[in-house]
Each structure stands twice: as C-alpha cells, then as structure tokens.
Amino acid sequence: MATAPLLRLVLLVSCIGSSMAVLFSSLPNTLTVTSSPAAGQVLHAGVDQIKVSWKLNQSTPASADSGYKKVKVLLCYDPVSQADRGWRKTDDHLKKDKTCQFKVTTQPYSSGGGSFVYTVERSIPTGTYFVRAYALDSGDTEVAYGQTTNAAKTTNLFDVVGITGRHASLDIAAGCFSAFSILALVFFFVVEKRKAKK
Amino acid sequence: MEDSGKPSLHVESSAAEGSHFKLPVDSEQKATEFWLFSFAKPHMRAFHLSWFSFFCCFVSTFAAPPLLPLIRDNLNLTTTDIGNAGIASVSGAVFARLAMGTACDLIGPRLASASLTLLTAPAVYFTSVINSASSYLLVRFFTGFSLASFVSTQFWMSSMFSPPVVGVANGIAGGWGNLGGGATQLIMPLVYDLIHHIGSTNFTAWRIAFFIPGFMQTISAIAVIALGQDLPNGNYRKLEKAGDKHKDSFRKVFYHAVTNYRGWILALTYGYCFGVELTIDNIVAEYFYDKFNVNLRTAGIIAASFGLANIISRPGGGLLSDWMSRRYGMRGRLWGLWVVQIVGGVLCIVLGRMNNLSASIIVMVLFSFFVQAACGLTFGVVPFVSRRSLGMISGMTGGGGNVGAVITQLIFFKGSKYSKETGITLMGVMILCCTLPITLIYFPQWGGLFCGPRPKATAEDYYAAEWSEDEKERGYHSASVKFAENSVREGGRRRDSSPAVPADDTPSHA
Numbered sequence: 065m066a067t068a069p070l071l072r073l074v075l076l077v078s079c080i081g082s083s084m085a086v087l088f089s090s091l092p093n094t095l096t097v098t099s100s101p102a103a104g105q106v107l108h109a110g111v112d113q114i115k116v117s118w119k120l121n122q123s124t125p126a127s128a129d130s131g132y133k134k135v136k137v138l139l140c141y142d143p144v145s146q147a148d149r150g151w152r153k154t155d156d157h158l159k160k161d162k163t164c165q166f167k168v169t170t171q172p173y174s175s176g177g178g179s180f181v182y183t184v185e186r187s188i189p190t191g192t193y194f195v196r197a198y199a200l201d202s203g204d205t206e207v208a209y210g211q212t213t214n215a216a217k218t219t220n221l222f223d224v225v226g227i228t229g230r231h232a233s234l235d236i237a238a239g240c241f242s243a244f245s246i247l248a249l250v251f252f253f254v255v256e257k258r259k260a261k262k
Numbered sequence: 263m264e265d266s267g268k269p270s271l272h273v274e275s276s277a278a279e280g281s282h283f284k285l286p287v288d289s290e291q292k293a294t295e296f297w298l299f300s301f302a303k304p305h306m307r308a309f310h311l312s313w314f315s316f317f318c319c320f321v322s323t324f325a326a327p328p329l330l331p332l333i334r335d336n337l338n339l340t341t342t343d344i345g346n347a348g349i350a351s352v353s354g355a356v357f358a359r360l361a362m363g364t365a366c367d368l369i370g371p372r373l374a375s376a377s378l379t380l381l382t383a384p385a386v387y388f389t390s391v392i393n394s395a396s397s398y399l400l401v402r403f404f405t406g407f408s409l410a411s412f413v414s415t416q417f418w419m420s421s422m423f424s425p426p427v428v429g430v431a432n433g434i435a436g437g438w439g440n441l442g443g444g445a446t447q448l449i450m451p452l453v454y455d456l457i458h459h460i461g462s463t464n465f466t467a468w469r470i471a472f473f474i475p476g477f478m479q480t481i482s483a484i485a486v487i488a489l490g491q492d493l494p495n496g497n498y499r500k501l502e503k504a505g506d507k508h509k510d511s512f513r514k515v516f517y518h519a520v521t522n523y524r525g526w527i528l529a530l531t532y533g534y535c536f537g538v539e540l541t542i543d544n545i546v547a548e549y550f551y552d553k554f555n556v557n558l559r560t561a562g563i564i565a566a567s568f569g570l571a572n573i574i575s576r577p578g579g580g581l582l583s584d585w586m587s588r589r590y591g592m593r594g595r596l597w598g599l600w601v602v603q604i605v606g607g608v609l610c611i612v613l614g615r616m617n618n619l620s621a622s623i624i625v626m627v628l629f630s631f632f633v634q635a636a637c638g639l640t641f642g643v644v645p646f647v648s649r650r651s652l653g654m655i656s657g658m659t660g661g662g663g664n665v666g667a668v669i670t671q672l673i674f675f676k677g678s679k680y681s682k683e684t685g686i687t688l689m690g691v692m693i694l695c696c697t698l699p700i701t702l703i704y705f706p707q708w709g710g711l712f713c714g715p716r717p718k719a720t721a722e723d724y725y726a727a728e729w730s731e732d733e734k735e736r737g738y739h740s741a742s743v744k745f746a747e748n749s750v751r752e753g754g755r756r757r758d759s760s761p762a763v764p765a766d767d768t769p770s771h772a
C-alpha cells in the first residue's frame with residue numbers, strides 16, 4: 065500500500081515532465097477549425113472581425129476528447145511572415161515556439177464545439193496569418209490541436225494590415241521641433257558674427 | 263579643494279598676474295586640477311556641457327534598439343533590415359569624426375559640437391514618423407552622425423585641461439558620454455511604458471517616446487553655445503583676431519597623421535574595443551528579449567547595465583594607463599591596453615556560449631568593464647602618437663572605432679546567417695585577432711611591447727621630426743618641444759640597468 069503514494073508521485077512528476085517538453089509533432093490533429101476570412105482576404109487591425117469556430121473531427125472517435133478541458137485559440141504567422149525574422153521562429157517545443165503570438169480566446173471545451181467573434185486588435189502587426197486552436201487538459205497542457213490551414217501552412221491564409229501608429233499631430237510636432245533646432249542654430253551663428261564684428 | 267592661495271603645480275611667473283579663474287591654471291591658462299563637482303567657468307563648465315551633450319547624442323543614436331521588438335512589428339522589418347540599420351547607425355560617424363577634427367580647428371569645439379548636435383536633432387524627431395525599412399535606415403544613419411561629437415569633446419578637454427589632468431578629463435568625458443548608450447536602454451522602455459500606460463496604443467507610444475531624446479539633444483546643444491567657451495581666454499573668433507592663435511596647414515597635419523603607422527594600428531584596435539561596444543549597444547536588448555524571453559523593460563535594464571559600466575570603466579582604463587605609465591612608462595601603457603583588450607575578447611567568446619540568464623548577465627557585465635577600460639587605455643596612448651596632428655590622429659582612432667562596429671555588424675549580425683550567440687562568440691575571436699597588432703607599436707624613445715627603447719632616441723627627436731627645418735626655424739614646433747619635455751615620464755622608472763640615474767628623472771640625452 066506504500067506504493068500507491070509513490071505511484072502518484074511518479075505520475076505527477078511525469079506529468080510535469082511531459083508538460084515541460086510538449087512537442088507539437090506529438091499532438092494529434094483532432095479539431096476542425098474554421099475562420100471567417102476567405103483565403104487572401106485583407107483585414108484591418110482594430111476594425112475588422114474574425115469569426116472562429118472549432119469542433120471535434122468527424123473521423124475522431126467521440127471518446128478522444130474526454131481529457132479536453134479548455135480550448136485556446138491563437139493567431140499564428142505563416143512562413144512568409146516568419147522569413148528572416150528569428151523572433152517568430154517555429155520550434156517543435158511548444159514552450160519555445162513563437163509561431164502563434166496572439167491569443168484570440170480561451171474557453172471551456174464542450175463536445176458540441178464552439179465559436180468566437182474576435183475583433184483584430186490594434187496591436188496586431190502587418191502580416192499573413194492563420195488560426196490555430198489547442199485543446200488543453202486540466203493542467204493547462206496542450207493535448208491536441210487544429211488549425212485553419214494545412215500542415216505546410218500554405219492554404220487558407222489571410223492578411224492583416226496593422227495600424228501605422230502615426231498621427232498628424234506627431235508629424236506636425238516633429239516638424240516644429242526640427243525647425244526650432246535649426247533656427248536656434250542660425251540664431252546663435254548670427255549672434256556670433258555680430259559679436260565678432262564689434 | 264577651494265583654496266585660492268595654493269600655487270598651481272606648474273609654477274609660472276604669470277601666476278603673479280592674478281588669474282581670475284577659480285581653478286589653478288598653467289601658463290596656457292589650462293586647468294591643472296580637475297574638480298568633478300564644480301561648475302566653475304570656464305573649465306569645469308566646459309567639461310559638464312561637453313560630456314552631457316555627448317551623452318545626449320549617444321542616447322539618441324541608440325534609442326531605437328531597446329524598442330526594436332515594437333518597431334520591427336510596426337514597420338514589418340526583417341532581421342536583414344534591422345542589421346542594415348544598425349550598420350548605418352554607426353557608419354555615418356566614421357567620416358564625420360574625421361571631419362570634426364578639422365571643424366574644431368576652424369570654428370572651435372563649442373560651435374562645431376553644437377552645430378552637429380542641432381543639425382542631427384531633426385533626424386531624431388522624424389524617427390516618430392517613419393513607416394518603412396528604408397526610412398528606418400535613413401533616420402538611424404543621420405542620427406548616428408552625432409557620435410562625431412566625441413572628437414569635439416576630447417578636443418575641448420585638451421584645450422581646457424593641462425597634461426597632468428587631461429587624461430582624467432578626457433576619460434571621464436568620453437566614458438560619461440558613452441554612458442548614454444546604456445542609459446537609453448533604460449530610458450526608452452521606461453518612457454514607452456509611461457506613454458502606453460497613459461493610453462496610447464503600442465505602435466503610437468514608441469513614436470512619442472522619441473521626442474525625449476530629440477529634445478534632450480536640442481537643449482544640450484543650446485546650452486553648449488550659450489554657456490560654453492572654446493578656450494580658457496575666450497572664443498576662437500576673438501582670439502584669432504587678436505593674433506593669439508597660429509593656424510597650421512591642413513595638408514601638413516593630414517600628411518603627418520596618415521604616415522604615422524601607430525595611428526592606423528590604434529584605429530584598428532579601437533575598432534575592436536569601442537566598435538564592439540557600439541555593436542553590443544545595437545544588439546544586446548533584442549538578444550536578451552528573444553533568447554531568454556524577458557519583457558521589454560527587463561531586456562532594457564539588462565542591456566543598460568552594459569553601457570552603464572562606463573561610469574567607471576572607461577575612466578578606470580584611463581587611470582590604469584596613467585598608473586602603468588608612472589611605473590613602466592609607455593611600455594606599461596601598451597601592456598595594459600593589450601592585456602585588458604585580450605581579456606575582453608575572451609569574455610566575449612564566453613558570453614556567446616552562456617545559456618543561462620544569470621550567467622549571461624554576469625559575463626556581460628565583466629565583459630563591459632574590460633572592453634570599455636580598453637577604450638580608456640587606448641586614449642592613454644593616442645596623445646603621444648603625434649603632437650602636430652593630435653586632432654587628426656584622435657579623429658582617425660575615433661573613426662576607426664566606428665569602422666570596427668560597421669565591419670563587425672556586417673559580418674556577424676546582418677541577416678540570419680549566424681545566430682546572435684554565434685555572432686557574439688565569433689566577434690570575440692575577432693577581438694583577439696585584431697588586438698595582436700598592438701605588439702607592432704614601437705616608439706624609438708620609449709620602446710614597444712617586446713622591445714626596449716633605442717639607446718640614443720629622444721622624445722624631442724620624435725616630435726620634432728614632424729616639422730621641417732624651415733618651420734623649426736620659425737619656432738612653430740615650440741609646442742611640440744614643450745610636450746616632449748612634459749612626456750619625460752613615459753620613459754618609465756629605470757630600475758636595474760642604470761643605477762646612476764635617479765628614478766623618475768629626465769631621460770639621458772645623447
């Protein structure tokens with residue numbers, strides 16, 4: 065009977081161990097995820113909306129989702145947006161993976177599937193994206209996934225145009241401060257010349 | 263400290279004139295003491311104006327790197343774009359530093375430095391309106407020109423402070439200016455956080471943040487013009503009219519600068535201490551942010567600790583150089599420079615191999631001390647390479663620092679060929695290779711790293727060789743002769759070879 069708590073400890077440790085090393089390649093693709101933008105559609109940050117829906121695959125046995133407690137939906141970069149940008153690199157270790165940097169929603173899982181309407185936030189940068197959903201277990205560890213694009217991430221991608229962050233007031237202020245700097249220089253040069261003449 | 267009755271170290275008859283300066287001065291009215299916490303006109307005031315405006319230029323030049331995680335997403339930059347802009351930011355100053363020496367000669371350090379600072383301020387303000395990779399590159403390029411104010415800082419200190427204290431003045435002015443590269447890594451994320459908190463969206467907040475360094479630059483330049491003075495006795499225009507200043511020929515000064523091989527060697531080695539410092543200023547915040555997943559503010563704090571070491575490391579290098587010189591003369595200065603820079607190179611190699619956050623930080627801080635001390639040690643040797651062409655040699659060395667930064671970023675930090683860690687390690691290897699030429703520096707009158715001095719060579723011969731017979735007849739070389747006499751100490755203490763010669767005395771003349 066002393067082995068029971070020991071077994072529980074081993075199980076706990078292996079759970080922790082496995083959550084520290086979840087590999088994307090080990091996750092089954094059991095969720096079907098669809099999003100409203102058509103392939104190639106251009107969305108504007110802060111303005112447009114995406115409707116995301118997810119449900120269990122038809123082909124997956126119904127009992128497979130017994131461990132799914134939550135669904136985490138993320139906005140992810142496509143390979144073109146990742147090219148020559150090391151800070152967006154895909155890594156098989158989920159803890160190190162930087163493909164999906166923006167959270168759309170986290171919701172409790174229900175076997176009938178779910179959906180969410182997401183307004184593209186103003187902090188989303190310009191790029192090409194797809195949507196991915198992870199199924200999480202009770203320990204918040206990823207156990208399955210689904211995404212709107214294929215494995216090579218080439219189909220069904222949409223574009224987001226980010227805000228520029230520029231404002232007319234900034235443009236004007238920059239112009240004024242610059243003019244002031246130049247004029248100050250001219251002023252002092254003129255004063256120098258006058259002093260030297262004396 | 264405030265005793266007016268105490269005679270200055272250089273006892274000259276003009277002391278009887280009753281100098282109206284708060285600090286003790288020598289025959290050229292240059293201060294013979296350095297009072298750090300004083301703002302006394304004109305010497306200490308010049309020091310504070312000069313280091314602070316140079317500090318502001320450094321803050322502006324490196325204001326973008328700590329905010330790159332935002333800027334790169336806002337402008338959709340690639341690693342190549344970022345690398346190119348980093349190179350551009352330090353390449354403008356290569357030629358600007360050379361030109362600055364001439365400008366200081368023509369219009370004086372006060373106007374030269376203020377003009378440069380005010381003319382580059384618009385580039386900083388316009389950083390808030392950029393929209394693409396090319397506009398990002400352009401603003402960083404033009405902002406980087408302001409780093410040429412290093413030359414005017416050193417020139418101004420050399421005009422205001424006498425040889426016994428000019429090393430300390432130059433070292434602190436240079437070090438506290440370079441501090442800006444570290445301070446900005448703290449200032450910019452802090453300002454951004456504040457503005458973001460007040461309510462701006464992130465892609466607007468970083469733009470607003472750039473008005474801070476721009477404004478600091480404008481104000482400091484105005485202070486320099488309004489409150490500063492070129493020379494202890496007045497400004498250039500006034501003195502030239504009175505005939506108190508002799509103008510040397512640019513061609514001759516240029517010739518004697520470029521034909522002195524020591525200037526070229528020091529330019530190369532400075533590229534691998536100061537150039538490395540500039541490179542690190544450009545890449546370190548992003549490196550910590552991406553590799554260790556810390557947030558923007560934390561990456562900024564870590565990155566800042568690199569540049570902040572300049573408060574004591576560069577002045578420390580200058581002090582070490584002076585200390586080595588007291589015991590071993592010029593050979594001591596060269597050994598100090600070589601050893602410190604080599605240790606810096608080794609630490610750089612180690613930094614690239616660290617995979618643990620705390621170990622990385624510790625190695626980086628140690629690395630910063632050595633690499634910045636090497637900068638201070640370099641400028642312990644530079645004043646002795648040439649007397650006639652001092653301004654230009656300083657400009658060449660300073661420019662060489664920037665060339666090192668350009669080359670290093672081009673080879674190791676452009677594009678995605680090397681990961682940042684590998685780049686840092688390889689940069690360390692390059693430091694070791696490019697520090698080797700110091701072994702070739704040889705002064706006939708004082709020796710080099712491995713060889714002693716030539717028996718009959720003197721400092722007078724060395725410095726007088728820069729003037730033609732004709733010029734010597736006219737007495738143009740008199741300043742060089744005085745300087746040679748003052749450099750007596752670079753011969754070092756004679757310990758064993760000639761017991762008849764008392765320690766620290768004048769070298770034996772032929």
